[in-house]
Amino acid sequence: MTIAIELDDLPDLESRLQRVADMAIEIERLPDNRYVPMGSELSDIEWYSLCAVIKSGAHAQAFCRAIRERNTVAAGAMLRLQMDVAMRLNGLKYFVDIEAAGASLMAGVSYRSIPSKIGKLFDATLIEKLNADHPWVKGVYDGGNEDVHLSRTVIMRKMKRVGGMLFFNLRPTDEHVSEQDYFHLVDTFFITLRLTRDLLASFLATRPGPDERARHKAARATS
Template identity: 30%
Template sequence: MTDKTPKPLAERLAAIENMEKRLVRNAQFVISKSKGLTVFDMFLLGAIKRTLSQALAFRSLVEGWNFSSAAVMVRTQLDTAMRINGIKYMTDADHDIAGIFEGKTTYRNLKSVDGDKMLDAYLKKKLAEDHPWVGPFYDELSDFVHLSFRHFWPILAGTDDANQTAQFVIHGQDPKKNEANYYDITDGFFKVTQLTSMLLVSFLMVRHRLPPTDYQKMWGIEEKEVGDGQEGSAP
């Protein structure tokens, strides 16, 4: 008989923390094989720092029962994945990234090889070409970034149908501390963090000419789709 008991929230958050550790370990492995660092590498390392910081913030917000702010972190993590994936579509990646690094331009002002500006809509479309779940997931997350009905339910503490009344609690923490409410968003954040982490390390590996077999070994995968929700085994 299959155990259908859902994983507790603590276990889901632990999976995110383990992904953070794996990202650091795998990035360190690649850098240790390099013969020098470029501005391009510094850009990727900065994105790794951002990914780790957002993961730490997400875990802290969930542990603090702050659903609304935690949901925003999922979107910002996905934004990182979109921009790292967008490197493939830059007209001259080294030149463009150097311009960003030196403050001469911004990512959104860059032109892609298709002639389009590197705006969110374009970046989302290109990432969704490889990972179809990204499109609808991004659109759903937009409800959390912009004020919408999604911000209503965390303030609802209870209802009384007989008296036709509702109780609201205006506080930084969610009034109903039911961890099941956080399962989907936590699993979504894990999926996005895994995708972001693997994109970052893969770009480092290509830059430093490490063979694909090393990539598969470090993530414990073979032919799985990046970001498919599989944790894999730690190297």
């Protein structure tokens, strides 16, 4: 269980965003150490794992842009979507047959419909299981839901009292949000991205390595 979150403090927002971008690149490069040599066959579940790489990079790019544009609603939605990637990566270990699950997933079967060791893998189950090991994730998940759905939270965030008057901001930007709040949002996205990296690395460690793939590739070439 994760008791404490270790994170180096950084002096400004831009350095935090760079840390996010660097982590996205690290995730992008993870399969390079496993799904090699070039020309190796990938199983369905391995193809599915690459979706986590693509989505992590896309979410990180969109998140950083939203933060730079002071768009907390879009940034919060990207955070929630990244948590979705993490909880589905974590959920792979609960499938009864990982290879059959991969074939089903790549055929378009819904995640919750695939046989698992713990019953149907609804989103609530997936986040509960991930939260058991990392007790901070459910709070992030629930908070992110407020940015994904139409919610009171988004309305309240757009209100600002000036003197005796209450102003409501319809624009997507949030100039009145403090720098410290932006720091917190970016750091939370980073630790979610880092968790995704760790979960993907754990999955990749269960897959055939380069030597085994090279042997299979050679065997196919001579058959």
